[in-house]
Amino acid sequence: MSMSTEGNGGDQVAAFLSQLRDVARGLVERTLGVERSVEGIAAMIEGANSMSDLASDRLEKMLPSPRHLDCGKGCSHCCRMPLIATDPARVFYLAHYLANHPDAGETAAYEARIAKAEQRPCVLLNGDMCVAYPVRPEACRAYNAFDSDACASGELAIVRGEIGARAYPVPFLIAAAIASGLAEGLALLGLEHHQVGLNAALRIVHDQPDALTRWLGGEPVFSEVRLKAPPPP
Numbered sequence: 001m002s003m004s005t006e007g008n009g010g011d012q013v014a015a016f017l018s019q020l021r022d023v024a025r026g027l028v029e030r031t032l033g034v035e036r037s038v039e040g041i042a043a044m045i046e047g048a049n050s051m052s053d054l055a056s057d058r059l060e061k062m063l064p065s066p067r068h069l070d071c072g073k074g075c076s077h078c079c080r081m082p083l084i085a086t087d088p089a090r091v092f093y094l095a096h097y098l099a100n101h102p103d104a105g106e107t108a109a110y111e112a113r114i115a116k117a118e119q120r121p122c123v124l125l126n127g128d129m130c131v132a133y134p135v136r137p138e139a140c141r142a143y144n145a146f147d148s149d150a151c152a153s154g155e156l157a158i159v160r161g162e163i164g165a166r167a168y169p170v171p172f173l174i175a176a177a178i179a180s181g182l183a184e185g186l187a188l189l190g191l192e193h194h195q196v197g198l199n200a201a202l203r204i205v206h207d208q209p210d211a212l213t214r215w216l217g218g219e220p221v222f223s224e225v226r227l228k229a230p231p232p233p
Contacts, residue, residue, distance in 0.1 A: 013059070013063065013173075016055075016058070017176075020051065020174065020178060021177045021184075022181065023051065023181065024051060024178045024179075024180070024181025025185040026185070027044060027047045027181070028044055028181075028182060028185025028188070028189065029188070029189070031043040031044040032186075032189065033185075033189055037216070038092065038096050038212060041092050041093050041096070042093055042096065044089060044182070045089060045090055045093040048138070048178055049141075052138065052174055056174060059170050059173070060170055063169075063170055065168045065170070067146045067168075068146070069144050069145065069146060069168060070145055070146055070147050071145060071148065073129075074128045075151075076121075076128040076129070076130075077152050079121055079122045079124075079125045080121040080122070080125070083119055083197050083198075083227075084122050084139060084140065084197070084198040084199070085137075086137035086139060086201075087179065087182055087186065087193060087194075087195060087196070088196060088215060088222055089186065089191075091202060091205055091222070092205060092211075093135060094124070094132055094135060094137075094202065095202060095205045097135050098110060098131070098132060101132075109126055110123065110126075110131065113125075114199075114206050118199065119197065119199055119200070120199070122198060122199065123198075123199050123202055123203075124198075137198065138175040138179050139175060139179075141175060142171040142176075143171075144167055144168050144171055145166055145167050146165075146166055146167065146168070183195075190218045191215065191216070192215060192219070192220045192221060192222060192223075192226075194222075194227065195226070196222045196225045196226055196227060197227060200225035201225050204221065204224075204225065
């Protein structure tokens with residue numbers, strides 16, 4: 001990934017992202033490390049979301065976007081990509097969120113989508129709207145484009161693992177820092193922490209009622225859907 005952050009500005013950004021990663025790692029210990037339950041997971045994920053918002057406000061002032069983002073309500077090209085990645089804790093939180101927001105999740109429609117067990121589009125996508133948008137994964141929070149046509153055609157550079165001139169790098173930097181910190185924190189607790197494919201992981205949680213208890217006990221519940229390599233930063 002390349003960014004024009006030369007001199008002291010680049011050092012400040014690097015230091016900020018390093019601190020963000022450390023704070024995210026500590027967040028795991030202060031939440032899930034204290035209470036291994038769905039409530040502990042919720043506290044962790046909600047804290048990470050707040051961190052992401054605050055970090056965005058700060059880093060966007062340090063590295064303002066050179067162009068207007070062409071993303072908006074009803075734009076769902078990134079939700080139709082071959083694979084959406086997230087961490088195991090977020091998977092459980094999403095399942096918990098949908099169970100407690102049946103109207104948002106439109107249960108029957110979600111059940112029909114997850115039963116297909118397809119890689120795309122995202123099972124959280126209903127029409128062109130995400131049924132869990134407020135708590136969407138870090139990767140989803142990061143995706144953006146200056147030209148939505150590039151997303152529709154699959155030409156957006158991030159699809160190839162790079163951030164080029166068609167997207168704003170800041171959200172990806174923040175998402176990568178937080179995701180790394182959370183993964184390190186989960187690993188320190190002896191919990192499965194590798195990135196997983198979202199659709200397949202949600203299917204496992206849906207089909208295995210004891211998945212949460214086993215995962216909190218340190219079992220590799222998502223070993224079959226673990227990604228071989230981390231998603232693009």
